[in-house]
Every structure is written in structure tokens, then in C-alpha cells.
Amino acid sequence: MLETPERPTQQKPLLLIVDDDPLITDTLGYSMQQAFEVIASHSRTHCMQLMRELRRPPEAALIDLGLPPQPHRPDEGFALIGELLQNSPEMKIVVLSGQSDDSNARHARTIGAVDFVPKPCDPGDLLETLRRALTFRAVEASQRTAANAVLIGDSAPMQRLRIQLRQVANSPFPVLIEGESGSGKEIVASGCLHWDSRRRERPFLAINCAAISPTLVEPTLFGHARGAFTGAATAKAGYFEDAGDGTLFLDEIGELPLELQAKLLRVLENGEYQRVGETQKRLSRARIVAASNRDLRSEVRAGRFRADLYHRLSVFSVSVPPLRELGNDRLLLLDHFRQLYAAQTQQAPFRLDAAAESLWLDYPFPGNVRELRNIVIRLMARHAGAQVSASELESELDLIAATDSKETARAPVLAPLPVAGATALPASGYDVGEPQALAGALRRLQQAEAFSLDHLLADVERNYIDAALKLVNGNVSQAARLLGLNRTTLYNRMESLAKEP
Numbered sequence: 281m282l283e284t285p286e287r288p289t290q291q292k293p294l295l296l297i298v299d300d301d302p303l304i305t306d307t308l309g310y311s312m313q314q315a316f317e318v319i320a321s322h323s324r325t326h327c328m329q330l331m332r333e334l335r336r337p338p339e340a341a342l343i344d345l346g347l348p349p350q351p352h353r354p355d356e357g358f359a360l361i362g363e364l365l366q367n368s369p370e371m372k373i374v375v376l377s378g379q380s381d382d383s384n385a386r387h388a389r390t391i392g393a394v395d396f397v398p399k400p401c402d403p404g405d406l407l408e409t410l411r412r413a414l415t416f417r418a419v420e421a422s423q424r425t426a427a428n429a430v431l432i433g434d435s436a437p438m439q440r441l442r443i444q445l446r447q448v449a450n451s452p453f454p455v456l457i458e459g460e461s462g463s464g465k466e467i468v469a470s471g472c473l474h475w476d477s478r479r480r481e482r483p484f485l486a487i488n489c490a491a492i493s494p495t496l497v498e499p500t501l502f503g504h505a506r507g508a509f510t511g512a513a514t515a516k517a518g519y520f521e522d523a524g525d526g527t528l529f530l531d532e533i534g535e536l537p538l539e540l541q542a543k544l545l546r547v548l549e550n551g552e553y554q555r556v557g558e559t560q561k562r563l564s565r566a567r568i569v570a571a572s573n574r575d576l577r578s579e580v581r582a583g584r585f586r587a588d589l590y591h592r593l594s595v596f597s598v599s600v601p602p603l604r605e606l607g608n609d610r611l612l613l614l615d616h617f618r619q620l621y622a623a624q625t626q627q628a629p630f631r632l633d634a635a636a637e638s639l640w641l642d643y644p645f646p647g648n649v650r651e652l653r654n655i656v657i658r659l660m661a662r663h664a665g666a667q668v669s670a671s672e673l674e675s676e677l678d679l680i681a682a683t684d685s686k687e688t689a690r691a692p693v694l695a696p697l698p699v700a701g702a703t704a705l706p707a708s709g710y711d712v713g714e715p716q717a718l719a720g721a722l723r724r725l726q727q728a729e730a731f732s733l734d735h736l737l738a739d740v741e742r743n744y745i746d747a748a749l750k751l752v753n754g755n756v757s758q759a760a761r762l763l764g765l766n767r768t769t770l771y772n773r774m775e776s777l778a779k780e781p
């Protein structure tokens with residue numbers, strides 16, 4: 281009898297749906313099952329428990345923001361997005377949002393969600409959004425290898441960082457990389473510290489300490505003997521062994537349980553470690569690079585991180601600057617991601633008009649490069665081949681969170697340029713004499729091909745009025761007070777703005 285050769289089965293991507301309404305998880309699960317293997321959860325705690333048990337992390341997730349124990353507030357959803365991305369930074373998270381929480385959905389995107397879909401939603405549109413997100417995920421995966429990881433940026437802080445990285449790349453000592461979430465710590469570890477060093481032909485292994493269940497951290501890092509614990513059917517090497525004399529990148533090191541911190545300290549002190557269930561000592565030759573977006577010094581003070589381990593890890597320490605400090609690098613990064621996604625998806629790139637470009641340069645990107653990248657993804661999806669205006673771009677930004685950020689208190693976020701009376705909004709903190717603002721104006725005038733002060737000022741006015749109305753849930757009298765205007769004047773301005781192109 282002839283045997284039919286087994287056809288390789290293509291594994292469907294895994295989709296995680298988190299919603300406390302079983303009707304929604306059931307119906308969505310049903311509509312998505314053709315394209316995805318679906319798992320569902322009803323709360324943040326349950327979801328994170330599930331994540332620890334899964335053999336592979338989901339490629340995509342659909343998250344509702346209002347989850348128990350606070351189903352009427354978005355906080356659980358926000359916290360879940362942060363935890364999922366910490367656990368699996370490549371995951372594409374789409375927020376399912378009620379129409380009324382537009383500002384929440386914007387904030388969710390700032391902290392890393394790739395898009396949001398208003399409820400009630402059309403399953404076909406949702407599927408399309410998820411498919412698109414997965415296409416971009418595949419593009420990013422190709423960029424994650426050390427050989428392809430290119431750190432973009434020419435600004436003075438980035439040049440200083442590069443000099444620092446070159447100085448330490450070939451040393452055998454550990455490096456601690458600190459920086460906000462999404463600022464590029466992994467790319468610094470793989471593309472600069474490993475690939476730009478003599479170790480480039482050796483392995484680069486990355487492990488996310490937040491992603492492994494605490495009981496598995498030790499065997500994962502150090503390996504285990506056969507029968508060392510239930511399920512250890514064969515002996516297995518750990519990351520330290522597999523890394524050989526290459527680089528071992530310990531991401532989210534702040535999440536390492538205290539008892540394991542002692543074992544890691546031992547390897548750092550004398551290179552010695554043991555597989556779980558073995559007594560034989562082994563020697564590690566790997567170069568350790570660790571990263572954290574927590575302030576490890578405060579963690580030490582709070583007793584959650586060992587001081588001796590902190591000192592060992594930070595023989596060299598580098599700090600990746602947040603995007604808001606990188607000036608025109610925002611444009612370089614825009615160009616980089618736009619070209620990358622356009623080429624990979626075979627679509628024409630979008631363009632920003634002059635006002636949109638000003639807004640882009642003034643937006644502080646609280647979610648750093650990850651947020652910038654996600655904005656480019658959405659703009660590609662909505663405006664491929666077209667010109668994007670300031671108001672179209674504005675709908676992709678989280679301007680309220682941006683103005684709230686104390687770091688950006690002196691940057692004109694809602695306003696690309698100053699206008700009389702704009703100081704009435706305390707968040708802007710704009711000062712006419714500020715050199716930064718003057719430099720911004722010079723830059724815009726030099727860069728813009730067709731500049732119009734009238735359009736720019738109208739955009740500024742529109743942004744402030746929208747922001748004020750948003751802050752007071754559409755109450756015109758209160759918005760007028762906030763803007764330092766009387767109610768009639770505000771109505772008149774809104775009317776004339778509505779007539780503007």
C-alpha cells in the first residue's frame with residue numbers, strides 16, 4: 281500500500297481574547313476561529329496566569345479595557361496591556377473599545393496597543409485589523425535578528441550613546457541597559473553590544489525574565505538534569521550553556537525572583553553555575569547584558585533587588601534616552617519605519633503635510649519608539665500613498681497624556697507654535713522667550729515647502745478647543761473658562777474654524 285506523505289500542517293496563529301462578557305468572547309472566538317487558534321480570558325489575573333501556562337505566547341490579542349474588579353474603569357485593561365507586552369513585546373494587541381472611551385483607546389495605543397476597534401464591531405473588519413497587525417509583526421520579526429537590528433538616530437544623545445556603546449562592546453564585563461519602555465534597549469543589546477563586537481559570530485540569546493513562570497526560571501537559565509523535576513524527561517542545557525562565549529541578554533532583569541538573584545550573582549562573580557538536579561559545577565563564558573525599564577536603584581532601596589547584584593550588573597551602565605529628547609530623530613525613525621513597512625507590504629508610503637510634520641516633531645511620544653512604530657503602522661493602514669494632515673495625525677496621538685507628562689511640561693504639545701492666549705492652558709507651559717520654541721519655529725520654516733501661518737494657527741486653535749472640550753466632556757461653558765474666553769467668543773471661533781478648509 282502506498283503511503284501518502286504527511287503534509288506539513290501550518291500552525292494557526294494564537295489569538296488571546298480578554299473580555300469579561302462571555303457572550304463577546306464566545307462570539308468573537310467563533311468568528312475568529314477560521315484564521316486563529318483562540319484562547320479566552322475574563323480578567324487580568326486569569327489572563328496572566330494563562331500566559332504562564334501557555335507553551336507559546338499568543339501572536340495577537342483582543343483586549344477589552346473595562347475588566348473586573350473595575351469593569352467600569354479602564355485601569356485593569358491598561359495594566360494588562362503593560363504586562364502582556366512586558367511578557368511578550370512582539371505581541372500585537374488590539375483594543376476593543378466602547379465608542380465613548382476614545383481617549384482611553386488613545387492612551388492604550390500610547391502604552392503599546394497597535395490599534396483599537398470600537399464596539400460593536402464588524403467581525404470582518406476586526407479580522408482584517410488583526411491580519412494587518414500580523415503582517416507588520418512578521419516584518420518586525422525579520423528586523424529583530426542581531427544582524428538586522430540597526431539603531432536609528434543622529435541626535436546628540438544618540439551619538440553619545442553610540443560612543444559609549446563602542447567603548448564597552450568588546451569588554452567581557454556585564455552591561456546594564458536602562459531606559460523607558462519602548463526606547464530601544466533590546467536593539468542596543470543585540471545590534472550594538474553584540475553585533476558590533478568581536479562576539480558577532482557567536483550566539484546572541486535573549487531571555488525575558490518577566491515571561492517565564494518563577495518556577496521555571498532556574499532550569500531555563502541554568503539547565504536541568506534528567507528527572508530533576510516532574511516533566512524533566514531528558515537532561516537539558518540552559519541559556520547560560522547555550523550562549524557559549526556569545527552574549528546572554530537578560531531582559532526585564534528587575535522581574536527576577538529574589539532567590540534567583542543570588543544564583544545569578546554567583547555566576548557573575550566567578551562564572552560558576554549548576555544545572556538543576558546536578559552537583560557538577562559548570563563554567564559560563566557568556567557576556568551578560570541586562571536591561572530593565574524599572575529604576576533598579578529604587579528597587580534596591582525597596583528591598584526587591586539585591587544591591588550586590590545591581591553593582592555586579594552595572595559595571596558598565598548605559599542609559600537609552602527617551603524619544604522626546606531626540607529632536608529630529610523622530611523624522612529619521614518615521615522615514616525608517618515608513619519605508620520598511622511600505623516595501624514589505626508593497627504599498628506606497630504616506631506623506632505628512634507641513635502642519636502634520638510640525639505636530640510629529642512636537643509630539644513627545646510617551647510610549648517611545650514602540651509608539652512611533654505603531655503610529656506608522658496605523659498611518660500606513662489608513663493613508664498609504666496619501667498625504668496626512670495634522671488633524672488626521674492628531675487622531676492617532678494621545679495628546680492629553682502627552683501634556684500630562686511632567687517631562688514634556690515645557691514642550692508645546694498641543695500647539696506646534698505659540699498663540700496669544702495659549703498660556704491659558706496650564707499644560708502647555710509655553711513661554712514666548714523659550715529658545716526651544718524659537719528653534720522649533722526656525723526648523724519648521726526651513727523645512728516646510730508650503731508654509732501657511734494661518735493654517736498653522738487655525739490648527740493650534742482647533743487643537744486647544746478640542747482638548748478643552750475633551751477635558752470637560754463637551755461642556756462649552758466650562759471649555760470656554762478653561763480657554764480664558766467667554767462662551768460666545770468660543771462659539772464664534774468654533775463656527776469660523778468649521779468653515780476653514
Ligand SMILES: Nc1ncnc2c1ncn2[C@@H]1O[C@H](COP(=O)(O)OP(=O)(O)OP(=O)(O)O)[C@@H](O)[C@H]1O
Pocket residue numbers: 365366369420423430431432433459460461462463464465466467468572573649650653
Ligand atoms: N533607535 C531605534 N532605531 C530603530 N528601531 C528602534 C529604535 N529604538 C527602538 N526601536 C524599535 O522599537 C521597538 C521597541 O524597541 P525595544 O523592544 O528595543 O524597546 P525596549 O526598550 O527593549 O522596550 P521594553 O522595555 O518595553 O522591552 C522595536 O521594534 C525596536 O526595533
